[in-house]
Amino acid sequence: MTSRLGSTAVLALAGAAIGFGTAGCTATSPVPTRHPELTASASPSSAPASGSATPAPSAPPILRPTLSAEESLAYFSAVNLAVVAASSSAGGRDFIDARVAAGFDKSQMQVTHDRTTVALQPDSVQFAVFFQGECLIGQHGSGSDGYQSAVRPPLGTGGYLIGQTRPIDS
Known part of the structure; x- marks a missing residue:
């Protein structure tokens, strides 16, 4: 059984090494996208065109x-931000x-656990979907300053997130 200190050190080292929680990326990857224009009230719907008094139906x-x-990153983020708007503790x-x-393929998704190995609430939850040869990665929680997302290449292991992910049941 791994000690709590050992587990914490491994998780901290993994997070520091990649700079994006437990999301996969390379040393040359750009900084994750923060979404100030997409707030927790955002939903996967179109915004009105600027300068338009009445939004055109779309x-x-x-x-x-x-x-x-x-x-596809903006759509991915809009879907995830709708979840956050429905429940900040999603x-x-x-x-x-x-x-x-x-419309995303469940068989192509990964997600981290909602509880740590010592049954605590994690600072954030990471989730990813393999799409068009790359990974759409999202992260939400207090430890990630709200919601962030990024596109990254898959890891050499074939996964999308570093560390242990949880099974996605039907």
């Missing part, structure tokens, strides 16, 4: 599998279910 955004991961399951409902 179809709600949908997942477009032909777009790149970078082009857990991994909430993010998984919302992304499945939004």
